[in-house]
């Protein structure tokens with residue numbers, strides 16, 4: 262079959278700070294290619310809808326698969342599916358990815374016949390069986406593992422046999438130089454591990470993989486890294502280097518091969534402190550930037566998010582990262598109930614720490630525990646606003662005042678990093694990038710004010726809504742009661758976890774987040 266894999270368009274964040282290659286989709290597309298299908302991939306983060314329509318008109322694929330990791334992309338994908346079905350009525354249209362897995366039935370319903378199937382879970386395993394069913398007996402589609410169709414639902418999705426069996430088809434992307442993260446421009450993405458053994462209440466990374474945690478072997482990582490041409494590399498793992506041994510083994514293999522890249526990763530404060538030597542070693546081989554999900558600066562907030570770490574540990578982690586000379590960005594979650602005073606306290610705190618601070622908004626979304634337990638009623642059900650940059654719960658302050666405070670806080674933080682010293686530094690690095698023809702970082706900085714703008718944020722709330730996210734079940738608390746608890750949210754049943762003793766004590770940890 263001719264199969265087209267599609268990544269949807271950019272979201273707010275992508276326009277300014279970073280744009281990353283769609284690694285998950287490259288992996289799924291490669292699995293289909295290996296099974297003998299002709300494959301193309303289009304990334305609408307860097308191409309537009311006209312390019313998409315031109316491609317389907319010329320190539321006329323039999324199978325079109327959209328990647329839906331982000332809820333905010335749901336309306337765009339549904340509209341594209343409907344437009345495609347109108348011109349290629351015999352094509353098979355499927356949607357997969359993180360958010361699609363948690364909202365599968367709603368996506369089928371919104372599609373009104375245009376979307377033939379949502380494929381839940383890891384795509385590499387399910388896509389082959391699904392494509393076999395499409396090519397052979399379409400009536401058996403609804404029996405494929407992970408499939409949700411209008412006329413039924415298959416058994417739960419399977420995990421792939423081993424992460425080492427996978428390979429992303431990086432050559433499928435036509436504009437590789439468009440991917441960047443901050444000053445790492447261009448940057449490729451790579452995966453060292455999959456899943457997360459923690460269970461924060463606002464996050465769905467762990468529910469998707471049934472709290473499992475699997476590793477890619479160092480040999481396989483190095484092989485992949487050697488095929489990457491870009492000088493910058495973003496490590497997509499939810500929490501990097503949970504296992505010191507694995508982190509060292511990869512680092513040492515990289516050093517032996519004398520691979521020179523600059524790396525960006527995300528991890529937790531307690532992991533950083535537990536595995537100091539790994540991060541020190543990684544600094545020596547090119548680790549330059551790190552993102553730490555601090556989320557709250559008070560114990561109560563951390564408990565509420567079930568972060569299983571305390572404030573003092575997080576502060577100690579920041580100090581350690583500073584001592585290594587790694588540039589750190591941290592995230593703080595703003596609650597819609599914040600008032601002016603709270604924003605002022607946060608601004609003050611942020612000005613005291615040298616790190617780059619990112620502020621997101623507390624957003625319950627399908628697949629998280631908060632989705633089931635949040636008692637406040639959603640004030641909007643527009644998928645496009647579920648991007649943790651907009652308020653979807655009622656704000657204590659009038660909405661314009663809340664956004665004004667938020668934007669002011671973000672602006673203060675942005676200015677903090679663009680003082681004359683860093684501006685000079687960034688200016689000279691930007692100049693070097695421009696001289697190499699890389700404009701992503703500079704363009705992003707120029708778009709800041711236009712993107713993070715009060716009128717724009719408010720007008721996003723007044724757009725006509727074609728598709729509404731279904732309401733959470735009303736028996737949220739019951740769903741979370743023992744013995745089932747959060748396992749009811751899982752897409753993949755719990756399975757392998759490398760060194761299961763790590764965080765084993767929290768396996769069915771109590772909902773109050775005791776450590």
Ligand code: B12
Nearest residue numbers: 272274275281282285326328331332357358359383384465
């Ligand atoms: C890396 C990452 C990013 C990267 C972007 C990666 C990219 N190119 O898209 C960055 C840092 C840019 C990012 C940003 C954001 N992210 Co993010 N991100 C992740 C993270 C940690 C890993 C994703 C990843 O690359 N995994 C590795 C690859 C191999 O897996 P994958 O992409 O999931 O693909 C697999 C499956 O999903 C599936 N699949 C994927 N596509 C398809 C298609 C088909 C047809 C099929 C069958 C299967 C399939 O098969 C793939 C292979 O197994 C996830 C958490 C997680 N573990 O999933 C959060 C996550 C996806 N992000 C999240 C959020 C909220 C955001 C932001 C909105 C945050 C913000 N501050 O604005 C932004 C918006 C991004 C944007 N597009 O503008 C949420 C999603 C929430 C939601 N329900 O919408 C997640 C789940 C984290 C969480 N806390 O819960 N993110």
Ligand code: SF4
Nearest residue numbers: 457459461464466499
């Ligand atoms: S540690 Fe990070 S990835 Fe894991 S559950 Fe918490 S927020 Fe999600």
